[in-house]
């Protein structure tokens with residue numbers, strides 16, 4: 001009888017300790033003298049961003065909107081894989097990425113550690129490919145890269161520096177934690193060049209994301225998960241690229257085995 005009671009307690013606590021399958025990674029307030037995501041959006045895109053959206057996790061300045069992208073799969077949507085998933089933020093998350101990537105640039109740094117930006121290839125590649133070193137502090141930062149080498153490839157974004165690399169996929173990280181949160185940026189409506197011709201219009205705009213990294217592992221001294229240590233803007237053309245054979249193979253394994261995924265004003 002006592003054993004059964006113990007079992008019941010254990011079973012209940014096991015259920016309770018199962019990590020959330022869907023949703024958003026919590027973001028802690030930054031230390032004094034560092035900026036929140038709301039402040040960073042205002043600095044990068046101008047205007048006065050305020051919280052918006054159903055969960056107040058998005059931000060808008062009335063024209064430009066930053067919509068938070070899921071960090072974990074949403075089971076209510078089912079196992080659907082969308083290569084360009086992040087256009088439609090529902091049912092997709094920011095762990096694996098595939099798009100016609102164009103350009104990445106450092107936008108902010110609120111951290112002591114050195115920062116660089118890159119990626120891991122495919123679902124399984126564990127070689128860190130650095131794209132650029134970030135230099136400078138706060139918003140006075142530099143570091144950028146043309147993303148032709150990852151266009152049409154399945155990748156996980158990553159941040160290096162200070163003898164550690166963290167990945168956009170939590171299970172890659174030594175603490176198993178999410179180290180990157182993502183917002184889809186819409187409303188800039190800037191011109192885009194197609195076949196040498198400049199065209200205007202929302203439907204022709206680049207897809208744009210702002211990704212925010214946390215550079216310390218859970219349990220390290222002064223770890224804070226404020227997700228403002230390195231902020232990078234990523235752009236892509238709104239066309240699903242012809243995937244390479246490699247990307248197709250990776251796509252197949254993602255679809256078959258598990259969840260789908262996925263310059264400024």
Ligand SMILES: [Ca+2]
Nearest residue numbers: 071094180181
């Ligand atoms: Ca994430």
Ligand SMILES: [Ca+2]
Nearest residue numbers: 225226227229
């Ligand atoms: Ca931090």
Ligand SMILES: [Ca+2]
Nearest residue numbers: 110226228229
């Ligand atoms: Ca920080």
